[in-house]
Amino acid sequence: MKIYLTILSFAFLLFSCNNKKESNATNTAKLNITDSATLARYERPSVNPYAAVDVSPMDMSYYPADYPKLKMAGSISSPPLARVIYSRPHLQGRHIFHEVLKYDEPWRLGANEATELDLYSDATIQNKKIKAGRYILYCIPHTDSWTIVINTNIDSWGLEPDAKNDVARFDVPVIKTNNSLEYFTIVFEKKGTTAELLMAWDNAEVRLPMRF
Amino acid sequence: MKKAFLLLMIFQLFLFSLLAQTLPPVDKSPMDMGYYPANYPVLKIQDKLTEPLAARVVYSRPQKAGRTIFGGLVKYGEVWRIGANEATEIEFFKQVHIGGKKVPKGRYTLFAIVNESSWTFIINKENDTWGSFRYDPKKDVVRTTVTVQKNDAVLESLAMAFEKATGGFNLIVAWDNVKAVLPVTF
Numbered sequence: 001m002k003i004y005l006t007i008l009s010f011a012f013l014l015f016s017c018n019n020k021k022e023s024n025a026t027n028t029a030k031l032n033i034t035d036s037a038t039l040a041r042y043e044r045p046s047v048n049p050y051a052a053v054d055v056s057p058m059d060m061s062y063y064p065a066d067y068p069k070l071k072m073a074g075s076i077s078s079p080p081l082a083r084v085i086y087s088r089p090h091l092q093g094r095h096i097f098h099e100v101l102k103y104d105e106p107w108r109l110g111a112n113e114a115t116e117l118d119l120y121s122d123a124t125i126q127n128k129k130i131k132a133g134r135y136i137l138y139c140i141p142h143t144d145s146w147t148i149v150i151n152t153n154i155d156s157w158g159l160e161p162d163a164k165n166d167v168a169r170f171d172v173p174v175i176k177t178n179n180s181l182e183y184f185t186i187v188f189e190k191k192g193t194t195a196e197l198l199m200a201w202d203n204a205e206v207r208l209p210m211r212f
Numbered sequence: 213m214k215k216a217f218l219l220l221m222i223f224q225l226f227l228f229s230l231l232a233q234t235l236p237p238v239d240k241s242p243m244d245m246g247y248y249p250a251n252y253p254v255l256k257i258q259d260k261l262t263e264p265l266a267a268r269v270v271y272s273r274p275q276k277a278g279r280t281i282f283g284g285l286v287k288y289g290e291v292w293r294i295g296a297n298e299a300t301e302i303e304f305f306k307q308v309h310i311g312g313k314k315v316p317k318g319r320y321t322l323f324a325i326v327n328e329s330s331w332t333f334i335i336n337k338e339n340d341t342w343g344s345f346r347y348d349p350k351k352d353v354v355r356t357t358v359t360v361q362k363n364d365a366v367l368e369s370l371a372m373a374f375e376k377a378t379g380g381f382n383l384i385v386a387w388d389n390v391k392a393v394l395p396v397t398f
Contacts, residue, residue: 050371050386053273057242060270060298068298068342080340085245085270088238113245113253155265157253185235200235 056089056111056184063188063195081212082195083118084137087111088183089201096202101141106149108158109139109199110184115158117150124211125150126170135167139199139206145171146199146206175205241274241296241370248374248381248396267396268303269322269383272296273369281388282326291323291334291344294385295370299323299341308380309397310335311356323347324385324392331385331392332357361391 062068063082070076089111094100101107109115114136123130134154138161140147153165177200184201197208247253248267255261272295279285286292293299302322308315315335323334323344337351363386370387380397 048367048369048371050367050373050384051244051246053369054242054244057238058244058270059236059239060243061236062340068340071340072342072345074346083340085243090238155247155253155256155268157257160257181235183238187236198235 054087054112056087058085058087058112059186060085061187063197064190065188079120081119081121082123082188082197082210083120084115084186084188084197085113085118086115086137086184086186087113088185090183091180091202096204097141103142104140106138106140106161108161109137109148109186110158113158114138114153114156114161115186116154121212125168125208128168128170130168130210136161141174141204143174145173146204147171148197148199148206148208170208172206172208175207177203177205179203239272239297241272243270243272243297244372245270246372246374246383248383249376250374265305266308266381266398267305267374267383269300269372269374270298270303271300271322271370271372272298273371274387275370276366276368276388282390283328286326288327289325291325291347293344294322294324294372297342299343300372301339302335302383304396306398310394311354313354315353320353330357330359333392333394356394358392358394361393363389363391365389 061084062080064070064076064080067076067080067083087110089100091100097103115138117135117137119130119132119135122132130150135150135152136154136156136158138149138151138158140149148170149161150167150169151161151163151165152167153162180202181200184199186197186199189196189198189207191209194209194211197210199206199208246269247265249255249261249263249265252261252265252268274296282288300322301319303319304315304317306317310333319339321336321338321341323336325332325334332355334355335353336347337353338346338348366389367386370385372386373384375382375384377395380395383394383396385392385394
């Protein structure tokens with residue numbers, strides 16, 4: 001058992017250290033990683049009786065990007081315009097399609113809790129007005145485009161998006177990147193007068209432009 | 213000293229902006245979220261809710277990593293963001309009472325002044341902020357001091373959780389061998 005654990009942790013070490021070594025570690029990792037619950041037990045240094053540490057860590061992205069840091073540095077005084085709170089699953093040797101996601105099937109754009117979009121100001125997306133408020137986001141990935149959905153079923157767990165609560169759906173093209181991104185990432189980027197909500201994982205990248 | 217630290221942070225921000233072309237890496241201190249009722253999102257999709265949503269905390273989880281936490285990394289008597297990175301956010305979805313004071317429904321920042329045997333929890337109106345560098349006591353909504361409990365077990369990652377209590381709920385904050393409880397009543 002100890003040897004098994006050592007091999008497993010060594011495999012992890014390989015990929016956390018260097019992306020290029022990932023392909024060498026992939027085969028070993030694939031043999032061992034069967035389900036995320038098993039994986040989670042090995043990754044945690046100790047049991048936390050209050051709140052277990054998630055395998056897919058949560059993160060937060062503001063628009064303007066890095067708003068809290070800008071505020072701390074005193075270089076911004078206006079309120080933030082938007083924020084996303086999401087969890088960051090990682091590939092762990094898998095490929096986004098079809099090992100993690102399936103084409104044409106809804107995905108919570110993250111892990112665990114549904115991904116939350118906070119609009120602190122009214123936004124316009126593809127000529128549609130979205131009122132300021134708290135929403136969740138999910139997507140339906142297709143081969144060449146992703147459908148990004150804004151939905152009102154807030155504070156929910158992301159497995160079962162309820163289409164009855166959809167506010168709007170937007171189709172955006174997928175860009176195939178040359179590099180593989182280990183952790184799913186959502187950030188806001190400023191492009192001229194537009195904010196782009198960038199969602200990227202493995203070699204797929206989609207951008208949803210919005211105006212405030 | 214504080215000024216020097218602030219300058220250092222600004223310098224880091226500058227460095228960060230140079231690196232802004234690359235996407236953000238995973239935080240060393242991962243963020244997490246806790247609800248009252250506990251596990252609200254799961255209960256919601258399972259149709260098992262027995263009481264309405266009352267509170268949520270969003271915080272980052274630094275690890276002990278062999279360090280002395282209280283009285284070391286977290287200095288006694290100083291305002292602490294109770295976490296890492298962004299300041300800890302607490303949202304009440306209905307009006308509550310803390311330390312005998314009414315706290316209206318809304319989003320707040322939660323700080324604490326940590327001492328060896330007691331913590332003073334601070335609910336503050338300055339939201340969307342980083343650390344406690346810009347902490348302004350004028351924006352306090354309420355402060356309340358509680359006695360801390362010492363655990364035998366050492367907790368590697370900072371943890372927060374809500375639990376049911378008489379007339380309301382408690383927010384448990386635990387790290388290393390210390391546990392502090394903030395009582396909230398309806």
